[in-house]
Amino acid sequence: MRSAVIHGAGDVRVEDRPAPHLLTPGDAVLRVVAACVCGSDLWNYRGVSPVRSPRPIGHELVGVVEDLGADVTSVGVGDLVVVPFSLNCGECQACRAGYPSVCDSMTMVGGLDRAGLQVDGAQGEQVRIPLAQASLRTLGISESEAEARGLIPHLLALSDVMPTGYHAATSAQVGPGDVVAVVGDGAVGLSAVLAARLRGASRIIVMSRHEDRAALAREFGATDVIAERGAEATAAVRALLDGELADAALECVGTKESMDQALAVVRGGGNVGFVGVPAGGPELHVRDLFTRNIGVKGGMASARHYLDVLLPRVLDGTIEPGKVFTHTVSIDDVATAYELMDAREAIKVLVRP
Amino acid sequence: MRSAVIHGAGDVRVEDRPAPHLLTPGDAVLRVVAACVCGSDLWNYRGVSPVRSPRPIGHELVGVVEDLGADVTSVGVGDLVVVPFSLNCGECQACRAGYPSVCDSMTMVGGLDRAGLQVDGAQGEQVRIPLAQASLRTLGISESEAEARGLIPHLLALSDVMPTGYHAATSAQVGPGDVVAVVGDGAVGLSAVLAARLRGASRIIVMSRHEDRAALAREFGATDVIAERGAEATAAVRALLDGELADAALECVGTKESMDQALAVVRGGGNVGFVGVPAGGPELHVRDLFTRNIGVKGGMASARHYLDVLLPRVLDGTIEPGKVFTHTVSIDDVATAYELMDAREAIKVLVRP
Incomplete structure (x- = not known):
């Protein structure tokens, strides 16, 4: 599959990487519908945080569930889901208190999971998502309806920025x-x-x-x-x-x-x-x-926790947080997305696989 | 009148000072019923905060109103009142938001008021209290009843520590x-x-x-x-x-x-x-x-603001915050009060004029 990989400052490339598959019973595999570039991705891009070795990048996405581990019952295959930028267990003290971003098992999309396994970057065609049971939530709207109603950018904004x-x-x-x-x-x-x-x-x-x-x-x-x-x-x-x-x-x-x-x-x-x-x-x-x-x-936002508050407001049109996306590029042009944001020509760039 | 004056580290004396009288229409003059020594008074006593010149000391008291300026209608002569350690105007943004201790005109009992006039220390027989309209509140209980029910220490605790x-x-x-x-x-x-x-x-x-x-x-x-x-x-x-x-x-x-x-x-x-x-x-x-x-x-407590919550709980016996007073001395023995607290022999010492 095609996926963005950052090699160093100013150097984001689209490469072929192995298609993800389930590695644990708590995983989900998703087809990416839309992803985007975060201000924090620019730290690597600008060399503020050095890139030690090439790695997949991107942590915000909306996707459709393609495969599920045996332990994941909170979503179904075919569901449209928002993936919060930080994945969480749902059981530790911080999770129970509504702070999934400080979960004992907190794992970033695009980072390494607690077993040391790479989680795919969101700027790509597919991702393996660990801790899927607590992290994912069915949106109650199909991909086709969300596309038809123009909701994808607004749902994508629920992954991190909103x-x-x-x-x-x-x-x-x-x-x-x-x-x-x-x-x-x-x-x-x-x-x-x-x-x-x-x-x-x-x-x-x-x-x-x-x-x-x-x-x-x-x-x-x-x-x-x-x-x-x-x-x-x-x-x-x-x-x-x-x-x-x-x-x-x-x-x-x-x-x-x-x-x-x-x-x-x-x-x-x-x-x-x-x-x-x-x-x-x-x-x-x-x-x-x-x-x-x-x-x-x-601190880092309780994205998963707020989904229950914010999703209904997106679905009923009260808020349109996706208006922060001033530009859209295809995954093959992901380098352009970084250039636009680095130059402040775009507020935020949506990336379609 | 008799009043405690701190001259320097380890040197608190009882002296005769002029009896206070109304200086502005916003003042009240109170007869002190009970006062006490605060942990922060010990900073001067221990020399942590040097005493530049002798000054009256003490900022916590329960008293009875003896005289009122023309602008003060919130209490009446003869009322038993708790004086919050910080006096406030009741009108500025911080006061309206429930933060009297960061009032634009905040004045400490025992300090200087906004006009630069000395406010008497609580460890004495009488005090002039500026900003009385917003700072004071009738307790709805007479001095004699409060004494009879043993409530004076608990009411005094509402001045600062509680x-x-x-x-x-x-x-x-x-x-x-x-x-x-x-x-x-x-x-x-x-x-x-x-x-x-x-x-x-x-x-x-x-x-x-x-x-x-x-x-x-x-x-x-x-x-x-x-x-x-x-x-x-x-x-x-x-x-x-x-x-x-x-x-x-x-x-x-x-x-x-x-x-x-x-x-x-x-x-x-x-x-x-x-x-x-x-x-x-x-x-x-x-x-x-x-x-x-x-x-x-x-930060410094919103003492006046919390009085509305805490006073009913003292009056109905739900809380007995005055139990922190492990010792009581007369004003003539105020130096002993400081010694007991400095040596940690007392948790907190009540001072009777």
């Missing part, structure tokens, strides 16, 4: 009537805007300097867009809010600057939800948090 | 059925145990090496006491919980070691509530929080 934005909002305890500031206008930041709206925020301020992204932010529910950064951004938020600050800030970048920005625009007693993967290891000063009573929580 | 323990629990989002670990067995840690029970925790593990404190912790609702520290304490928690960890940890000390301990005993996706005033400025590694999805929130 639940990641939603995780920022839940981590910051966003609720009805809240004023929310979103730091970051990438696909995750835009999804965080949508999540804040879904959770009832009354005002959503997004920080953006890109006209196309600001436009989509407004479509997703942003009420205000500010272009300033740093202390000027905080002043701009105060100017919008009659001198006050946001109840919650959603940090969707992962740098020290973005975390400081999120902390600065939140009122005393407010909360920062952070989902930008920390780059450069920013640290939080406990005394600053203490003095202002600011809460901080975040 | 709401501080409760703040740890709310900051960590403790709810029904949760497993909670409490780091610290001082008066605040013991109050945190009581708070966790009040919020429905099913299991409360307290870390203590003092028999008297462990006994009171058990009386307050602790189900388990462990004496270990560091990695051994984490192992002990796992041993109690069939290999799992706590849903929430309440940090009630304020050192790097106690914060690390709190973070270590919490499960993935759990929460740390911290109320130990940070000593030595510990910092939090964002990447560690991200990897385990641990939330961190805390």
Whole structure:
């Protein structure tokens, strides 16, 4: 089968790899319907995280079940499923508490499973998915109907980007009537805007300097867009809010600057939800948090856990998170997808096998 | 009037100071019924925070209103009131959000008010209380009835120590059925145990090496006491919980070691509530929080805000937070109160004028 393999910085190739088959009774084999490129895939592509040896890439997909291990009863052959980017056991303490991304057996799509076996990358034609019983969920809609209704991009967004934005909002305890500031206008930041709206925020301020992204932010529910950064951004938020600050800030970048920005625009007693993967290891000063009573929580999203909340909203048309996909390429052109995202010409690129 | 004045490390004296009177229309003057010594008063006493010039001390009290400024209608002359350790305006964004301790006009009892005027220390016979309208609340019980029912110590605990323990629990989002670990067995840690029970925790593990404190912790609702520290304490928690960890940890000390301990005993996706005033400025590694999805929130307690929840529970006998007062002294013996607490012979000392 055809699959994307990253060899090093700037070097993503489509190669023929062995077709996957069941390796354990807990596996499923899926035909990929749609996959995409994540901002975190760009770390390898940009050389920020070096690629030690060539490996399959991609961790977000919608697929159709082709084969099932004997232990998997939660889905059936032929079912259309969303695969959450992190696979989980469903039984450990973190899973039971609704945090599948910190499952004791957490396995990334495209990574190695707990037995050390390669899990196929999502940017390809087929994948073996371990921990399928807890990780997969029947969507209740057929591939053909989803295609006909144009739902595939929106369902694909449920694999990672939309639940990641939603995780920022839940981590910051966003609720009805809240004023929310979103730091970051990438696909995750835009999804965080949508999540804040879904959770009832009354005002959503997004920080953006890109006209196309600001436009989509407004479509997703942003009420205000500010272009300033740093202390000027905080002043701009105060100017919008009659001198006050946001109840919650959603940090969707992962740098020290973005975390400081999120902390600065939140009122005393407010909360920062952070989902930008920390780059450069920013640290939080406990005394600053203490003095202002600011809460901080975040991490990799509970994608599987949120599927039960988000899927019905996609199926009934309340949210259209797939609008973050500004471009679509075929698997043979996957290198173009990386170029478009690296150059910020695309917000997010959908890849069809 | 007689009032405690701290002159330097180990030097607390009782002195005659001018009787307070109304300075602004927002003031109240109170006769002190009972006050006490806080763990944070010991910082000055131990020389950790140097005393630059002699100043009145004490920030926790129950008193009777003697005189009221024209703007104060929330209480009446003769009312018995609990004074929260931090006074607040009731109108700014933080106050409206339920965080009076980060009020724009926040003033400590015993400190300077926003006009730079000295607020009397609680360890004395009388106090002027600014921001009285929002800060004070009629308790609905007379001084004589409260004395007759033995409620004064429990009401006094509502001034600081009990709401501080409760703040740890709310900051960590403790709810029904949760497993909670409490780091610290001082008066605040013991109050945190009581708070966790009040919020429905099913299991409360307290870390203590003092028999008297462990006994009171058990009386307050602790189900388990462990004496270990560091990695051994984490192992002990796992041993109690069939290999799992706590849903929430309440940090009630304020050192790097106690914060690390709190973070270590919490499960993935759990929460740390911290109320130990940070000593030595510990910092939090964002990447560690991200990897385990641990939330961190805390600071000075929303004492006035919690009064509405906690007062009815004291009046109906559900909680007896004043049991943390193991000793009582008269104001003339206030130096003894500091000695007893400094030597850890007392958990907390009540001071009668």
